[in-house]
Amino acid sequence: MDKLTDFFKVLSDETRLRILILLYHKKLCVCEMCGITGESQPKISKHLAKLRDMGFVKDERQEQFIFYDLNLKEEVYKAILEKIVDNINDYPELKSDIEKCKHAEKYLEACRR
Amino acid sequence: MDKLTDFFKVLSDETRLRILILLYHKKLCVCEMCGITGESQPKISKHLAKLRDMGFVKDERQEQFIFYDLNLKEEVYKAILEKIVDNINDYPELKSDIEKCKHAEKYLEACRR
DNA sequence: TACTTATATACTCATATAAGTATATACGTA
DNA sequence: TACGTATATACTTATATGAGTATATAAGTA
Numbered sequence: 001m002d003k004l005t006d007f008f009k010v011l012s013d014e015t016r017l018r019i020l021i022l023l024y025h026k027k028l029c030v031c032e033m034c035g036i037t038g039e040s041q042p043k044i045s046k047h048l049a050k051l052r053d054m055g056f057v058k059d060e061r062q063e064q065f066i067f068y069d070l071n072l073k074e075e076v077y078k079a080i081l082e083k084i085v086d087n088i089n090d091y092p093e094l095k096s097d098i099e100k101c102k103h104a105e106k107y108l109e110a111c112r113r
Numbered sequence: 114m115d116k117l118t119d120f121f122k123v124l125s126d127e128t129r130l131r132i133l134i135l136l137y138h139k140k141l142c143v144c145e146m147c148g149i150t151g152e153s154q155p156k157i158s159k160h161l162a163k164l165r166d167m168g169f170v171k172d173e174r175q176e177q178f179i180f181y182d183l184n185l186k187e188e189v190y191k192a193i194l195e196k197i198v199d200n201i202n203d204y205p206e207l208k209s210d211i212e213k214c215k216h217a218e219k220y221l222e223a224c225r226r
Numbered sequence: 227t228a229c230t231t232a233t234a235t236a237c238t239c240a241t242a243t244a245a246g247t248a249t250a251t252a253c254g255t256a
Numbered sequence: 257t258a259c260g261t262a263t264a265t266a267c268t269t270a271t272a273t274g275a276g277t278a279t280a281t282a283a284g285t286a
Contacts, residue, residue, distance in 0.1 A: 001204045004197070005125050012122035013274080014114060030233060043275070045234055064232060064284065076200050083192045084117070090189070091114045126244080143263060156245070158264055177254065177262060 006054055007077055015039060016047050017084075020070070021094050023057060024081045026101050029065035035107025036100045065108070119167055120190055128152060129160050130197075133183070134207050136170060137194045139214050142178035148220025149213045178221070 011017050018037055022028060028036075033044050048068055051057040058071040072078050088095045100107075124130050131150055135141055141149075146157050161181055164170040171184040185191050201208045213220075 001127060001130070001206055004204065005127050005130060008121045008130070009125035012118050012125050014118050015274090017114070017118060017121070031231095040276080041233070042235085042277080045232095046274085049234070061283085066233065074200075074203075076196055076203070079196045080193055083189055083196070087187075087189050090187075091117065093114055128244090144261095153246080154263070155247080155265085158262095159244085162264070174253085179263065 003074075004076070007056070007080075010051065010054065010056060011080075013047070015043065016051065018094065018097055019044070019047060019051065019068075020056070020081060021084060022097055022101050023068060023070045024085060025098055026104060027067050027069040028101065028104055029062075029067045029108065031065070032101075032104045032107045033068075035110055036097055036104065116187075117189070120169070120193075123164065123167065123169060124193075126160070128156060129164065131207065131210055132157070132160060132164065132181075133169070133194060134197060135210055135214050136181060136183045137198060138211055139217060140180050140182040141214065141217055142175075142180045142221065144178070145214075145217045145220045146181075149210055149217065 011020070015037070019033060022033060022036065030041065030044055030048065033039075033048075034041050037044065048057065048059070052059060052068075055073075056071060056077070057068050059066050059068050061067075070078075072081075084091070084094070088098065124133065128150070132146060135146060135149065143154065143157055143161065146152075146161075147154050150157065161170065161172070165172060165181075168186075169184060169190070170181050172179050172181050174180075183191075185194075197204070197207070201211065
């Protein structure tokens with residue numbers, strides 16, 4: 001049950017919820033997530049580190065960038081994220097994030113500045 | 114989205130998760146929940162107060178006892194609890210709570226001591 | 227090798243949270 | 257009215273958490 005409450009603790013932070021909903025849709029690198037969410041790089045990185053340490057996401061380097069992806073082994077976790085996505089119209093900020101992540105590469109370029 | 118993260122914060126505490134899963138099955142009074150979970154009365158009461166203040170449960174006096182019941186207006190919340198219950202075999206402590214709550218009256222009597 | 231860029235981490239501070247113990251409240255009953 | 261029982265709340269303490277700023281690291285490139 002600890003893992004389950006840990007998962008809920010993860011979701012109880014707005015930034016982490018946004019990250020997980022984004023990764024539910026697409027593998028993304030740190031600076032894309034910063035661009036999409038408008039949050040600072042250390043903030044995103046720290047939350048990703050926590051998610052990684054807890055085993056909910058995995059990372060992979062591709063050239064200069066480190067891409068993150070969901071790593072949810074148990075169905076319950078996926079099912080819970082799915083429920084949120086099913087009701088995405090109730091959560092405009094999440095919906096907007098998802099829209100933006102369709103053009104994530106845009107934020108990759110913006111990163112080089 | 115605040116309400117959603119609040120709900121996850123609620124679920125991130127083991128005691129509150131146990132309470133909600135119990136109430137998902139049956140309306141219960143405070144001392145029954147204490148008996149079932151083995152937790153102290155102030156601990157249960159404080160968590161119930163928080164759940165009540167957040168609007169996730171409602172209370173109702175019946176003679177000497179105050180009974181609590183779920184008060185989840187939005188489907189997502191119910192659906193999330195349902196997902197947990199669907200996978201109850203993964204969570205022995207929750208499963209055991211549910212078993213015990215089938216004979217909740219037993220704990221009502223034990224309360225008079 | 228020096229430099230740039232992408233990401234991670236350390237440090238600090240403010241705030242939130244949970245638990246335990248003691249006590250208050252509120253209703254029911256003798 | 258006095259008492260008992262069920263529940264709520266206050267107070268304290270320990271711990272966890274998140275944000276911001278500054279800095280470190282690690283890989284790529286000139």
